[in-house]
Amino acid sequence: xGRWRQEQRRLWEAKASEVEANTRTVRRIYEEVLNTGxxxxxxxxxxxxxxxxxxxxxxxxxxTNILKGAQLNRAAFPDLQFTLDVVMADGDLVFVRWTxxxxxxGEFMGRPPTxxxxxxxxxxxxxxxxxxxVERWLYADDLALxxxxxxxxx
Numbered sequence: 001x002g003r004w005r006q007e008q009r010r011l012w013e014a015k016a017s018e019v020e021a022n023t024r025t026v027r028r029i030y031e032e033v034l035n036t037g038x039x040x041x042x043x044x045x046x047x048x049x050x051x052x053x054x055x056x057x058x059x060x061x062x063x064t065n066i067l068k069g070a071q072l073n074r075a076a077f078p079d080l081q082f083t084l085d086v087v088m089a090d091g092d093l094v095f096v097r098w099t100x101x102x103x104x105x106g107e108f109m110g111r112p113p114t115x116x117x118x119x120x121x122x123x124x125x126x127x128x129x130x131x132x133x134v135e136r137w138l139y140a141d142d143l144a145l146x147x148x149x150x151x152x153x154x
Contacts, residue, residue: 019089022128026094029126029133030082037074039067047132054138066136076149077102077118094126104149111150120145 025045033041042063052065059065073080080102088095100120105113122140126133 018091021131022092022094022126023087023089025128025131025133026089026096026126027084027087030084030096030098034070034074034082035080039070042067045133047129047134050133051135052138053136072108073100073102076104076106076108076113078105079103092128094128096124096126098122098124108149109146111146114149116148118145118148120148 028041029045032038033045046063046066048063050063050066052061052063054069055061055065060068077100080100083099083101084096085099086095086097098121100118100122102118104111104116104118107113120140121144122138124139125137127135
């Protein structure tokens with residue numbers, strides 16, 4: 001019985017270590033890449049064949065697509081900051097409920113700058129392998145963001 005418990009404890013500790021490492025990686029995406037605009041760090045945090053499930057027809061997909069969206073947001077809202085409202089992890093999955101705040105100072109989806117403060121909320125799910133993001137699902141209240149910069153998404 002003692003060996004069985006030791007093995008269970010070892011497995012639990014290994015899973016806890018993986019969860020902590022995955023959570024740190026995801027936090028770095030928000031704190032070091034998105035909040036600062038240091039997009040060159042993304043290659044350390046995302047796998048080379050990352051699958052982006054928030055992709056429009058014709059978009060390149062992968063890290064290229066993820067960075068394109070982040071750069072467009074940074075250009076439109078140069079002072080943007082993400083707050084991680086909730087971070088939860090289980091094994092290779094990390095879930096983040098976030099709020100992005102910024103000021104509309106650049107063109108966004110064809111809309112000229114308004115100077116208005118904006119707040120955008122969403123949930124992102126990440127799957128990690130070997131310490132890097134290999135899949136991302138992003139669900140955000142895009143309509144609320146579009147309304148804040150001059151009208152509904154069209």
